[in-house]
Amino acid sequence: MSLPLLLLGGFVASALAPRLCKTLPRLGALLLAIWPLAFAAHLFRLAPDILAGKPFEHAIEWAPALGISLSFYVDELSLLFGLMVSLVGVVVMVYAASYLKGHAYLGRFYAMLLMFMTAMNAVVCSGNVISLFIAWELTGISSYLLIGFKHDKEVPRAAALQALLITTAGGLALLAGLVMVGSIAGTYELRELLANGDLIRNHDLYGWILVLILLGAFTKSAQFPFHFWLPRAMEAPTPISAYLHSATMVKLGVFLLARFYPMLAGTPEWTALLTFFGGVTMVMGALRSPFQDDLKAVLAYSTLSVLGMLTFLLGLGGKVALKAVVLVTIAHALYKAPLFLVAGTVDHATGTRSVRSLSGLRTKMPWTFATGLIAGLSMLGAPPLLGFVAKETLLDASLASAYPIPTTTAAAITGIGLMAAAWVAGIKPFLGEPSTAAQRAHGVSPGFWLGPLLLASLGLVFGLVTALVAPWTLGATAAIQGAPAAFKVALWHGFTPALATSGIVLALGTGLIALRDLLKDRLDRIEWRGLPRPSTLYQQGYEAMFVVARGLTDRTQSDSLRDNLSTILFAFLLLGGYTLYRLGGLPSPPTVELHWLEVGLGSILLAASFAAIRARSMLNAALMLGVVGFAMSAVFLVYGAVDLAITQIVVDTLTVLLFVLVVHKLPRFARLSTKKTMIRDAILASLAGIFMTFLVLKAHQVNVHEPISGFFAEKAVPEAFGRNIVNVILVDFRALDTLGEITVLMAGALGVYLLVRSGEAKAKPREVQGT
Amino acid sequence: MEWFWAIIVGALFATAIFQLLRRNLAKLAIGLILLSNAANLLIFSSAGLTRGKPPMVPEGVETLAAGHADPLPQALILTAIVISFGVIAFFLALLRLASQRLGITDLEELKE
Incomplete structure (x- = not known):
C-alpha cells in the first residue's frame, strides 16, 4: 500500500470512527489505533x-497550471516526525480508551483525533509547500475542535478560539512567505526549493520571507510573545494535551524551521531572531514551570521551554546544535507524553491535579509511579536516560556557539528549571505520606499505565543502547542541514566542559527542588503588576478589532441607499482613478474630424439628459427621457448599428408609455435635498463622469486580447447561414445567452404583473375579498 | 471624434449618477434609465466607431471584409437594452406600489 492511500485511509478511519465507537464501544478505539500502527509500519518499511x-518521492498532479501538486517527500526528518506522530498516537489512542471510557462523545473524539493525526502525517510527508500549508491548516482546525472538546463549557471554547486565531493568523503570514518563496524560485516543490537556498537567501525580499515564515512557525510552536495560548490550551482532555501539546502539533513550527533550514538558515538575521526568541521562551518557560500548582500547567510551561530550546538550537545552527535538536525532540516525545498521561491518570484517580494536595500515591498506583519516575528522570537529565544525552548535547552546542557565556548560561538556567519541573510533575506526587486525596484515590487498570510506561521505558533503553538511536539521529541531522553528518551518539563522552556544566546544573537543580515549596510561597505573595503581558495585549487587540470593524461598518454602510452608493462611488473613483493614473499616457488626440450631424446628435443627447434631471414633474422627465432614447438610436444608426437603432426605438417607446401609465399619478417633485448635499453629489457625479471619459479614451489604447469579432465575420455565412452578423451572434453563436435573457424578461414580466395586481388588491381590499 | 463621444459618455454618466443620489424614488428611475443609456454608449464608443457600414455580409460574398462596424459590441448592447428595459419596468412597478400602498416617494422614509 502506498503512502497517499494510507493517508487517505486516515481520513476514512476518521469518518468511520463515530459509528464504530457506537457499535463497539470497547473494541472500537483499539481497532482505530490500527491506522497509526499501520502508518508507522509503513514508515519502518x-x-x-x-x-x-x-x-521517498511520489507526486500526484493537482493544479499543474499553478505549480501545485500533491507530492510527497519523505526523508530522514519526515521519518523521525512521522514515527513520533504515529507511535505516540497509538499510545494516546489506547490510553484514551480507558481515560474516556463511557464518554458520550467518544466517537467524535476519535474522529477528530484521527483527522488531526492524518493531517500531521500529511504535513511531515509533504513534498510541495502549498500542500504542506493545507495540511498545516488542517491540523490547526482539528486541534481547535480537540481543545474545545468540552464544548459545553465556556473556558475551553475560549481557549480553543484563542489557539485557533493565533495559529491561523501565523498561518496566513506563513502562506504569504511561501508564495513569495515560490514566486522567487519558480517552484513550490520542496526538493527544488531546498536545493536553491542561495537564491532565496540572497534575494532582496529575504528579510520579509524570513519574518513571515517565522511568524507561522512561532505561533504554531508557541514562541514568545505568542506563547500564552499553549498553557490555556490545557483545557483540552489530558490525552489531547499529551498528544497535541507535547509531541506533535506544537512541534510543527520547529519541524518547519528544520525543514527550511537549508533554504533560510545561516544568515545573521536567522541566528539573531531564532536564538533571541527561542532563548527567551526557553528561559521563561523553565523559570515559570516549577512554580505552577496545576500538574498540567507545570508540564505546559516546561513544554514551552523545550520548544524554545529547539528554536534556540536551530538558531545556533551547525552540526552539534542540529544533533541536539534531533535528540531533544526524541527525548522530549518519550518523556513528555508519558508525564502528561501520568498527570491524567492521577487526575482520574484522585479528582485533582493540584500539586499541593497530591503526595504518597506510590502505593495506590505503583506502575504509574514507575512511569512518572522513569519519564521524570529523563526530563531531569539524569544518566543513563536519553534525556541526559540530549541535555549534554545541548550544553555542548551552547559552549561551542559564538557567544558561549550568554548561551550556556541560558541553557544552564533552563536545565535547572526543567529539573525542578520534572520533580514536581513526575515524582513528587508519589512520594511522602499519602494526602487525603491520595487516600481516597481508586486504583487504575493497565490501560492507564501500559502505553505510557512503554514510551517512558524507550527513553531508558535508548539512553543505555545509544546505537539504537544513532542512525536516526545522524540521518535526521543530515536531512536538516542538507548535507551528510558524521558524529557519535554516546551516553559517555568523557570528561568534557559540558559534563562539568551538567554537574553544576545537577547540583543547582537539586537545590531548587529542595527550596521549591519555600520559593513558591514567596513568589505567590508577590503581586505581578505593571508588566505588559502578551496575553493582555492579545485581548486588547482582539477587542480593538471589533471596535474598528464596527466603526468601519458604521461609517461605510448604512441603511440608506444614497450613502451606500456614495461610498461605492468614492472607493471606485479612488481605486479606478489610481489604476488609470498608474497606466499613464495621455489619451490619443482626435484622429477623425467631426461631422455636423454627430455634433448635433451629441448636443441633443446632452441637452435632453440635463433637462430630464431638471424636470419638476414625472411627465416632463418622461418626455425628455424619450428624447434621450431617440437620440441614442440615431447615434446607433449613424455608426452602422441598424438593429440597435430599431430595438432602441421600440424599447424607448415602451418605456415612455410605461412611465406615463404607471407613475402619472405621482406628485410633482419636491425638493428634498439641501443645497449642501446637492453640491456634494454634483461634485461626486462630475468626478465619476470625468473618470468615465478617460476610461473610454484609455480603452482605445489598451488591447488585452485579439478581438473575436473576426471569427464571427468569417463564420457567419458558411457555418450559421446568416448575413446579419449581429443577429447571427444573438441567435446562433450566443444562443444560450439569449435564452437566459428571455428567461430574465419572463421573470421580470411576472414580477411586474404581480406587483401591479397586489397594488390594486390593497387599494380595494373589499372588492377582492368579495369576488 | 473619440474625444467628443468620450465627453458625451462622461456627461451622461454624471447626470445619471447625480440622479441616482437623489432621495426621490421617481428620480431614481430616471437615473437608472440614463445610466443604462450611458453604459450602452460607453461600450459602443470604446469598441471603436465606424460610420455607416453595418456588419452585414453582402449577397454573393462568404465573409465580411475589413472596415465594417464591429458586430460584437452591438450584440452585447442589444442584450443590454432589452434587459435594462426589464429592470426599469420592474422598478416602475415597485415605485407605483410604494406610492400607492404606502404613499411614499422619499427613499429615506422607506427605511422604516
Whole structure:
C-alpha cells in the first residue's frame, strides 16, 4: 500500500470512527489505533532506503497550471516526525480508551483525533509547500475542535478560539512567505526549493520571507510573545494535551524551521531572531514551570521551554546544535507524553491535579509511579536516560556557539528549571505520606499505565543502547542541514566542559527542588503588576478589532441607499482613478474630424439628459427621457448599428408609455435635498463622469486580447447561414445567452404583473375579498 | 471624434449618477434609465466607431471584409437594452406600489 492511500485511509478511519465507537464501544478505539500502527509500519518499511540516503518521492498532479501538486517527500526528518506522530498516537489512542471510557462523545473524539493525526502525517510527508500549508491548516482546525472538546463549557471554547486565531493568523503570514518563496524560485516543490537556498537567501525580499515564515512557525510552536495560548490550551482532555501539546502539533513550527533550514538558515538575521526568541521562551518557560500548582500547567510551561530550546538550537545552527535538536525532540516525545498521561491518570484517580494536595500515591498506583519516575528522570537529565544525552548535547552546542557565556548560561538556567519541573510533575506526587486525596484515590487498570510506561521505558533503553538511536539521529541531522553528518551518539563522552556544566546544573537543580515549596510561597505573595503581558495585549487587540470593524461598518454602510452608493462611488473613483493614473499616457488626440450631424446628435443627447434631471414633474422627465432614447438610436444608426437603432426605438417607446401609465399619478417633485448635499453629489457625479471619459479614451489604447469579432465575420455565412452578423451572434453563436435573457424578461414580466395586481388588491381590499 | 463621444459618455454618466443620489424614488428611475443609456454608449464608443457600414455580409460574398462596424459590441448592447428595459419596468412597478400602498416617494422614509 502506498503512502497517499494510507493517508487517505486516515481520513476514512476518521469518518468511520463515530459509528464504530457506537457499535463497539470497547473494541472500537483499539481497532482505530490500527491506522497509526499501520502508518508507522509503513514508515519502518521505507526506513532502510531513506536512511541510506534515498528519500521517498511520489507526486500526484493537482493544479499543474499553478505549480501545485500533491507530492510527497519523505526523508530522514519526515521519518523521525512521522514515527513520533504515529507511535505516540497509538499510545494516546489506547490510553484514551480507558481515560474516556463511557464518554458520550467518544466517537467524535476519535474522529477528530484521527483527522488531526492524518493531517500531521500529511504535513511531515509533504513534498510541495502549498500542500504542506493545507495540511498545516488542517491540523490547526482539528486541534481547535480537540481543545474545545468540552464544548459545553465556556473556558475551553475560549481557549480553543484563542489557539485557533493565533495559529491561523501565523498561518496566513506563513502562506504569504511561501508564495513569495515560490514566486522567487519558480517552484513550490520542496526538493527544488531546498536545493536553491542561495537564491532565496540572497534575494532582496529575504528579510520579509524570513519574518513571515517565522511568524507561522512561532505561533504554531508557541514562541514568545505568542506563547500564552499553549498553557490555556490545557483545557483540552489530558490525552489531547499529551498528544497535541507535547509531541506533535506544537512541534510543527520547529519541524518547519528544520525543514527550511537549508533554504533560510545561516544568515545573521536567522541566528539573531531564532536564538533571541527561542532563548527567551526557553528561559521563561523553565523559570515559570516549577512554580505552577496545576500538574498540567507545570508540564505546559516546561513544554514551552523545550520548544524554545529547539528554536534556540536551530538558531545556533551547525552540526552539534542540529544533533541536539534531533535528540531533544526524541527525548522530549518519550518523556513528555508519558508525564502528561501520568498527570491524567492521577487526575482520574484522585479528582485533582493540584500539586499541593497530591503526595504518597506510590502505593495506590505503583506502575504509574514507575512511569512518572522513569519519564521524570529523563526530563531531569539524569544518566543513563536519553534525556541526559540530549541535555549534554545541548550544553555542548551552547559552549561551542559564538557567544558561549550568554548561551550556556541560558541553557544552564533552563536545565535547572526543567529539573525542578520534572520533580514536581513526575515524582513528587508519589512520594511522602499519602494526602487525603491520595487516600481516597481508586486504583487504575493497565490501560492507564501500559502505553505510557512503554514510551517512558524507550527513553531508558535508548539512553543505555545509544546505537539504537544513532542512525536516526545522524540521518535526521543530515536531512536538516542538507548535507551528510558524521558524529557519535554516546551516553559517555568523557570528561568534557559540558559534563562539568551538567554537574553544576545537577547540583543547582537539586537545590531548587529542595527550596521549591519555600520559593513558591514567596513568589505567590508577590503581586505581578505593571508588566505588559502578551496575553493582555492579545485581548486588547482582539477587542480593538471589533471596535474598528464596527466603526468601519458604521461609517461605510448604512441603511440608506444614497450613502451606500456614495461610498461605492468614492472607493471606485479612488481605486479606478489610481489604476488609470498608474497606466499613464495621455489619451490619443482626435484622429477623425467631426461631422455636423454627430455634433448635433451629441448636443441633443446632452441637452435632453440635463433637462430630464431638471424636470419638476414625472411627465416632463418622461418626455425628455424619450428624447434621450431617440437620440441614442440615431447615434446607433449613424455608426452602422441598424438593429440597435430599431430595438432602441421600440424599447424607448415602451418605456415612455410605461412611465406615463404607471407613475402619472405621482406628485410633482419636491425638493428634498439641501443645497449642501446637492453640491456634494454634483461634485461626486462630475468626478465619476470625468473618470468615465478617460476610461473610454484609455480603452482605445489598451488591447488585452485579439478581438473575436473576426471569427464571427468569417463564420457567419458558411457555418450559421446568416448575413446579419449581429443577429447571427444573438441567435446562433450566443444562443444560450439569449435564452437566459428571455428567461430574465419572463421573470421580470411576472414580477411586474404581480406587483401591479397586489397594488390594486390593497387599494380595494373589499372588492377582492368579495369576488 | 473619440474625444467628443468620450465627453458625451462622461456627461451622461454624471447626470445619471447625480440622479441616482437623489432621495426621490421617481428620480431614481430616471437615473437608472440614463445610466443604462450611458453604459450602452460607453461600450459602443470604446469598441471603436465606424460610420455607416453595418456588419452585414453582402449577397454573393462568404465573409465580411475589413472596415465594417464591429458586430460584437452591438450584440452585447442589444442584450443590454432589452434587459435594462426589464429592470426599469420592474422598478416602475415597485415605485407605483410604494406610492400607492404606502404613499411614499422619499427613499429615506422607506427605511422604516
